[in-house]
Amino acid sequence: MKIQAPYLLFLGDASDELSIKMAKGVADWRPELCIGEYTLEGCLVTTGQPSMNIAAAKAAGAKTFVLSFANSGGTIDPSWVPYIIEALENDMHVVSGLHQKLTDIPQVKALAEQRGLDLIDIRHPTQTFKTGNGQKRTGKRLITVGTDCSVGKMYSSLCLEKGMKARGVNVDFRASGQCGILIAGDGVAIDCVVADFIAGASELISPDNADDHWDIIEGQGSLSHPAFAGVSLGLLHGAQPDAIVICHALNRTSMRGIKNKPLPTIEQTIALNLAAAQVTNPNAKIAGVTVNTSSVDEQQAIDICRQIAQQVGYPCVDPVRHGVEPILENIL
Amino acid sequence: MKIQAPYLLFLGDASDELSIKMAKGVADWRPELCIGEYTLEGCLVTTGQPSMNIAAAKAAGAKTFVLSFANSGGTIDPSWVPYIIEALENDMHVVSGLHQKLTDIPQVKALAEQRGLDLIDIRHPTQTFKTGNGQKRTGKRLITVGTDCSVGKMYSSLCLEKGMKARGVNVDFRASGQCGILIAGDGVAIDCVVADFIAGASELISPDNADDHWDIIEGQGSLSHPAFAGVSLGLLHGAQPDAIVICHALNRTSMRGIKNKPLPTIEQTIALNLAAAQVTNPNAKIAGVTVNTSSVDEQQAIDICRQIAQQVGYPCVDPVRHGVEPILENIL
Numbered sequence: 001m002k003i004q005a006p007y008l009l010f011l012g013d014a015s016d017e018l019s020i021k022m023a024k025g026v027a028d029w030r031p032e033l034c035i036g037e038y039t040l041e042g043c044l045v046t047t048g049q050p051s052m053n054i055a056a057a058k059a060a061g062a063k064t065f066v067l068s069f070a071n072s073g074g075t076i077d078p079s080w081v082p083y084i085i086e087a088l089e090n091d092m093h094v095v096s097g098l099h100q101k102l103t104d105i106p107q108v109k110a111l112a113e114q115r116g117l118d119l120i121d122i123r124h125p126t127q128t129f130k131t132g133n134g135q136k137r138t139g140k141r142l143i144t145v146g147t148d149c150s151v152g153k154m155y156s157s158l159c160l161e162k163g164m165k166a167r168g169v170n171v172d173f174r175a176s177g178q179c180g181i182l183i184a185g186d187g188v189a190i191d192c193v194v195a196d197f198i199a200g201a202s203e204l205i206s207p208d209n210a211d212d213h214w215d216i217i218e219g220q221g222s223l224s225h226p227a228f229a230g231v232s233l234g235l236l237h238g239a240q241p242d243a244i245v246i247c248h249a250l251n252r253t254s255m256r257g258i259k260n261k262p263l264p265t266i267e268q269t270i271a272l273n274l275a276a277a278q279v280t281n282p283n284a285k286i287a288g289v290t291v292n293t294s295s296v297d298e299q300q301a302i303d304i305c306r307q308i309a310q311q312v313g314y315p316c317v318d319p320v321r322h323g324v325e326p327i328l329e330n331i332l
Numbered sequence: 333m334k335i336q337a338p339y340l341l342f343l344g345d346a347s348d349e350l351s352i353k354m355a356k357g358v359a360d361w362r363p364e365l366c367i368g369e370y371t372l373e374g375c376l377v378t379t380g381q382p383s384m385n386i387a388a389a390k391a392a393g394a395k396t397f398v399l400s401f402a403n404s405g406g407t408i409d410p411s412w413v414p415y416i417i418e419a420l421e422n423d424m425h426v427v428s429g430l431h432q433k434l435t436d437i438p439q440v441k442a443l444a445e446q447r448g449l450d451l452i453d454i455r456h457p458t459q460t461f462k463t464g465n466g467q468k469r470t471g472k473r474l475i476t477v478g479t480d481c482s483v484g485k486m487y488s489s490l491c492l493e494k495g496m497k498a499r500g501v502n503v504d505f506r507a508s509g510q511c512g513i514l515i516a517g518d519g520v521a522i523d524c525v526v527a528d529f530i531a532g533a534s535e536l537i538s539p540d541n542a543d544d545h546w547d548i549i550e551g552q553g554s555l556s557h558p559a560f561a562g563v564s565l566g567l568l569h570g571a572q573p574d575a576i577v578i579c580h581a582l583n584r585t586s587m588r589g590i591k592n593k594p595l596p597t598i599e600q601t602i603a604l605n606l607a608a609a610q611v612t613n614p615n616a617k618i619a620g621v622t623v624n625t626s627s628v629d630e631q632q633a634i635d636i637c638r639q640i641a642q643q644v645g646y647p648c649v650d651p652v653r654h655g656v657e658p659i660l661e662n663i664l
Contacts, residue, residue, distance in 0.1 A: 134558030134590045195530050196523040198562040226466030226569050226612050230530040233555075234562025258466045275604070280558050 001120060003095055003185045006035040007066045008057040008087070009049060012080060013042035014069040022097050023047045023068035025179040029158050033185070035062045038083075054083065058090040066182065067096040074099025074123075084108050093118040097178040122178040123192050125201070132199030132238055134280055139209030142243040142287065142331070143217040143236060143277075147269045149228060149256040151249040152319070153219045154180050156290040159319035160245065161216045163328050171214040174205045176235055180218045190220055191231045198231060202238020217241070223272045224264040225255055233276055240280045243287035243331050244273055246314075250304065251295045266312055288315040288327035333452060335427055335517045338367040339398045340389040340419070341381060344412060345374035346401040354429050355379045355400035357511040361490050365517070367394045370415075386415065390422040398514065399428040406431025406455075416440055425450040429510040454510040455524050457533070464531030464570055466612055471541030474575040474619065474663070475549040475568060475609075479601045481560060481588040483581040484624040484651070485551045486512050491622075491651035492577065493548045495660050503546040506537045508567055512550045522552055523563045530563060534570020549573070555604045556596040557587055565608055572612045575619035575663050576605055578646075582636065583627045598644055620647040620659035 009023040017024070027034055027047035036052040052060070065087035067080070076084075076098055084094055084102070088111045096102050102119040103109050112119045142160065144153040157173055157180075164171040173180070175187030193201045206215040217239045221228030246269050255261040264272070270286055277284035289308055293301035301318050309316040315326035341355040349356070359366055359379035368384040384392070397419035399412070408416075408430055416426055416434070420443045428434050434451040435441050444451045474492065476485040489505055489512075496503040505512070507519025525533045538547040549571045553560030578601050587593040596604070602618055609616035621640055625633035633650050641648040647658035 131589070132559035134587075134593055191526075191528040193527055194523075195525055195527050195563045195566070196560070198527050199559045223565075224611055227464035227531050228528070229569055229608075229611070230562040230564075230566025231527045232562075233565045234527065237558050237561055255466075257463070261466055272607070276561075279556055279561070 001118065001186065003120060003182065004063040004093055005033040005185065006062055007033055007064050007182070008035055008052070008054065008062040008092065009037040009047055009066050009068045010083065011037055011039045011043050011045065011047070011069050012067070012077070013040045015042065015044040017045055019071065020045050020047065020069045022070065022179045022182060023066070025154065026068065026182045029183050035060050054086045054090055058092065062092055065092040065094045067094070067098060068182065070097070076100045076102070076105065081105060081108065085111060088112055088115060088117055091115065091117065093120065095120045095122060095182070097122045097182070099123055122181050123189050125188055125193055127188070127204075129193060129197035129204065130200045131196055132203055136281070137203070137206070137208045137240060138211060139213045139215065140243075141206055141215045141217060141239055141241045142245060143239045143241040144219040144245045144247050144290070145232065145236065145269070145273045146219060146222045147224065147246070147248045147263050147266060148222050148252060149225055151247045152290060152292040153247045156245060156247050156319050157216045157218045158183070159324050160327065163324045164214055164216070167328065167332065169214055169332065170210060170212055171216060174215045174217045176202070176205060176218045176220050190235050191228070195230065198234025199238040202235045206239060219247070222255070222269070223276060224269065226258055226261060236273065236276055237280045241277050241284050242281065243285060244277055245287050245327060246270055246273065246289045248289060249292040266308060270312060286314050287331045288317070290317060290319045290324070290327070293318040293321060333450065333518065335452060335514065336395040336425055337365040337517065338394055339365055339396045339514070340367055340384070340386065340394040340424065341369040341379055341398050341400045342415065343369055343371045343375050343377065343379070343401050344399070344409070345372045347374065347376040349377055351403065352377050352379065352401045354402065354511045354514060355398070357486065358400065358514045361515050367392050386418045386422055390424065394424055397424040397426045399426070399430060400514065402429070408432045408434070408437065413437060413440065417443060420444055420447060420449055423447065423449065425452065427452045427454060427514070429454050429514070431455055454513050455521050457520055457525055459520070459536075461525060461529035461536065462532045463528055464535055466569075468613070469535070469538070469540045469572060470543060471538075471545045471547065472575075473538055473547045473549060473571055473573045474577060475571045475573040476551040476577045476579050476622070477564065477568065477601070477605045478551060478554040479556065479578070479580045479595050479598060480554050480584060481557055483579045484622060485579045488577060488579050488622040488651050489548045489550045490515070491656050492659065495656045496546055496548070499660065499664065501546055501664065502542060502544055503548060506547045506549045508534070508537060508550045508552050522567050523560070527562065530566025531570040534567045538571060551579070554587070554601070555608060556601065558590055558593060568605065568608055569612045573609050573616050574613065575617060576609055577619050577659060578602055578605065578621045580621060581624040598640060602644060618646050619663045620649070622649055622651045622656070622659070625650040625653060
């Protein structure tokens with residue numbers, strides 16, 4: 001199900017940058033999909049999109065109202081329901097990245113059905129998946145994988161897509177998480193599918209394609225993460241990557257959300273992912289390393305990337321600071 | 333939710349041995365949990381349990397009516413509903429290992445609610461899981477892992493539990509699949525949980541225990557299986573095994589259900605599982621290898637196990653033919 005653009009980004013009364021990560025992602029990477037943002041009293045953050053109410057957004061052509069913030073617990077606050085209703089009354093589809101389902105709110109469900117509008121709960125895939133078949137698909141695939149969760153796999157993927165596009169490569173970004181799905185307009189929240197179908201859902205994300213076409217597949221989690229490695233492995237197997245980009249963040253003292261669990265080295269992450277990828281694509285290769293260097297200054301960032309490149313023998317960049325040319329050189 | 337014994341095993345009109353694998357498993361390993369089997373006209377197979385109808389089973393003390401067969405598609409045939417109703421009317425709880433839910437049949441759901449009886453759809457866990465926390469738990473754990481799916485991980489686990497019990501070890505079999513759950517009376521069908529919670533659900537299966545207590549955890553799938561490795565990895569991480577037993581079946585030409593996919597070697601399976609297990613338990617060790625040798629004669633079985641043991645440097649047995657003493661020697 002393709003999410004219809006343009007979007008009105010609903011931020012509720014969000015008060016910190018992290019909680020509007022989803023809205024920021026789409027505003028940063030696909031401003032052309034956004035028509036504006038709609039905030040309630042108390043909201044302290046902005047995506048930089050013009051502020052407008054539902055009626056104004058409708059008049060400007062908005063097709064979809066997006067609950068594009070996170071809150072603790074992922075519930076839909078009853079105080080937001082009137083705005084969802086107003087969006088439906090203005091003939092907008094509604095998308096939510098929260099845990100609680102739009103379709104579980106009887107009033108919202110009834111109105112959407114009556115008006116023939118879509119309610120898309122990104123975290124609750126409604127497709128029917130098959131188990132993986134492991135059969136090689138046509139076209140080329142790259143996947144981003146991490147030393148840990150939240151190290152910049154989505155941003156690296158989007159930088160790689162942008163770099164390929166600039167070179168005229170036939171390329172698509174393929175989303176596996178809620179934020180990516182809003183950016184791509186479709187995809188599967190892979191950590192939300194039933195375990196039996198992880199690889200099968202991953203196979204669906206990047207179907208057969210032209211021989212010279214590249215899919216840039218957004219990775220999830222980390223093979224070394226005690227909670228989420230199963231998701232990472234199923235996604236990797238289904239992706240059948242020709243190229244793997246290792247993503248890393250500086251200055252972590254423990255794996256995200258896990259007490260006293262040191263991160264694997266980049267070399268360990270390379271070895272683990274290469275061995276696993278070769279189960280479904282014996283020709284899988286490492287294309288390079290990306291590092292989120294936002295915690296250090298420019299010169300340090302350059303030094304660190306140079307040092308990692310020497311150490312592991314692959315190109316290494318901060319994709320946001322330096323672009324991804326050395327990695328693209330290595331692939332194309 | 334503990335399944336209440338004794339069970340009446342409902343076989344429907346099953347016509348082949350494979351379709352009553354679940355009923356056979358419990359009849360073979362926990363005959364004391366079974367009161368009998370109930371078959372319909374056309375049924376060509378038996379668990380060896382006495383045949384009886386619902387009223388007779390009730391009179392003999394049956395507490396749970398178990399749909400313990402598989403069919404293509406996993407649907408509940410409308411012709412079986414009257415028997416489910418009859419079981420509920422006789423105050424039996426109902427358990428099903430099929431895909432279609434008992435709770436989706438309004439008549440069945442209403443009657444169960446009215447009579448205060450449980451409907452347990454083993455393939456649809458209703459617990460709320462947390463994501464894994466990776467923190468070390470007390471007690472000892474062993475997990476069985478495979479070169480492929482369906483190589484005898486459950487049977488190996490049960491043989492190991494039986495062998496430990498015979499030695500007076502404080503031990504529990506921990507189930508991760510529907511057949512195992514019926515045998516253990518509880519557990520989690522790990523391939524049916526949402527992907528984000530695989531490791532978290534696995535942590536729940538074998539909670540903190542006494543220092544000298546062993547959990548024998550039934551493994552699932554294979555780290556080398558293109559469709560199911562994500563399940564295997566999450567289960568392995570959550571299990572935090574001290575000991576790993578590699579399970580293998582002879583004469584497979586391709587991974588189960590996958591075209592033209594050779595099996596990994598036992599050595600590769602050892603290396604992959606040991607590396608993955610050490611993410612959550614740095615002291616994880618290989619305890620031995622079990623082989624399903626049912627496709628060869630007794631002398632060949634002995635020769636093959638001896639040869640594998642020499643080749644990999646760990647004890648190797650067919651647990652059903654030879655018992656598991658060499659593996660227990662290695663662990664205890």
